[in-house]
Amino acid sequence: MNWPDNKKFAFTVFDDADNDFLTNTRPVYDLLSDLGFRTTKSVWTLAPRFETELTGLSTEDAAYLEWIQSLVAKGFEVGWHGARCHGSPRDETIKALDLFRERIGHDPVSMSNHFQNEESIYWGQERLSGFAKLVYLLANFRGRPKSSGHREGSVFFWGDHCVQRVKYIRNFVFREIDTLSVCPFMPYHDQRFPMANAWYASSEGGDVGDFNELLKEENQDRLAERGGGCIVYTHFGKGFFENGKLDGRFTALMTRLAALGGWYVPVGRLLDYLAEQNGGVHPIGWEERKNLQWRWLSSKLRHGSS
Numbered sequence: 001m002n003w004p005d006n007k008k009f010a011f012t013v014f015d016d017a018d019n020d021f022l023t024n025t026r027p028v029y030d031l032l033s034d035l036g037f038r039t040t041k042s043v044w045t046l047a048p049r050f051e052t053e054l055t056g057l058s059t060e061d062a063a064y065l066e067w068i069q070s071l072v073a074k075g076f077e078v079g080w081h082g083a084r085c086h087g088s089p090r091d092e093t094i095k096a097l098d099l100f101r102e103r104i105g106h107d108p109v110s111m112s113n114h115f116q117n118e119e120s121i122y123w124g125q126e127r128l129s130g131f132a133k134l135v136y137l138l139a140n141f142r143g144r145p146k147s148s149g150h151r152e153g154s155v156f157f158w159g160d161h162c163v164q165r166v167k168y169i170r171n172f173v174f175r176e177i178d179t180l181s182v183c184p185f186m187p188y189h190d191q192r193f194p195m196a197n198a199w200y201a202s203s204e205g206g207d208v209g210d211f212n213e214l215l216k217e218e219n220q221d222r223l224a225e226r227g228g229g230c231i232v233y234t235h236f237g238k239g240f241f242e243n244g245k246l247d248g249r250f251t252a253l254m255t256r257l258a259a260l261g262g263w264y265v266p267v268g269r270l271l272d273y274l275a276e277q278n279g280g281v282h283p284i285g286w287e288e289r290k291n292l293q294w295r296w297l298s299s300k301l302r303h304g305s306s
């Protein structure tokens with residue numbers, strides 16, 4: 001891949017909104033910004049209506065919204081992580097999308113499903129087909145997420161808005177820093193999923209431990225040498241800033257990465273560029289889909305990846 005501006009490789013992050021309380025994530029973004037990274041921070045537009053696990057602030061909080069808008073002004077992308085931290089019926093998801101547009105300035109370019117939300121788009125077993133789906137069901141993953149955002153007739157249906165208003169949705173996550181080496185044809189469209197405009201893959205960095213393992217020195221060097229492309233899946237609210245300070249290893253790894261000469265743009269910008277290079281969003285073929293879902297499923301069976 002030839003990267004713009006003679007950059008050697010590409011690196012970005014899609015940060016899921018879970019456990020984001022501003023006090024713990026703002027220092028992470030201060031560091032990223034100072035180092036020259038411009039990544040994607042997802043938000044919930046609406047506050048929760050009841051207490052739930054996997055929660056965090058939303059753009060209903062004035063101080064949080066002000067901070068999110070300051071990230072936009074600096075060149076970060078704001079992505080969609082669902083209307084709120086628990087399931088929302090159709091009218092509320094549409095209201096949340098409208099508010100997102102009003103507060104951020106445009107519809108979400110990229111998104112990821114939030115684990116426990118019923119309005120998720122093609123999530124859980126819905127991501128798979130054929131024998132892989134059967135194996136997934138037999139493995140009976142604990143807390144298997146519900147997913148009916150794409151089902152017309154469900155109270156959680158918003159797929160018609162999703163396909164029109166959201167460009168890219170995260171699908172499979174792999175334990176490999178060079179996301180592009182696993183999914184060289186992303187962003188891709190899957191005709192089995194008509195309510196999803198296009199999909200992207202990511203690399204596993206769900207919390208500070210996984211992130212630091214993914215970004216360890218030899219992996220950074222390999223990514224740079226191969227001229228690869230990395231989109232990390234993470235939650236910057238999970239352990240990156242604790243007891244009043246940033247994780248030292250994380251700070252050191254990001255400082256090192258910043259000096260390697262990569263292209264550090266948000267997820268949407270990176271995927272737009274890849275689509276351009278590929279002559280548009282790639283229609284995934286049967287063989288490509290089979291390889292991708294089996295590689296993901298075997299990793300999930302071994303490690304429980306996302």
Ligand SMILES: [Zn+2]
Binds near residue numbers: 017018054081113114
């Ligand atoms: Zn989430």
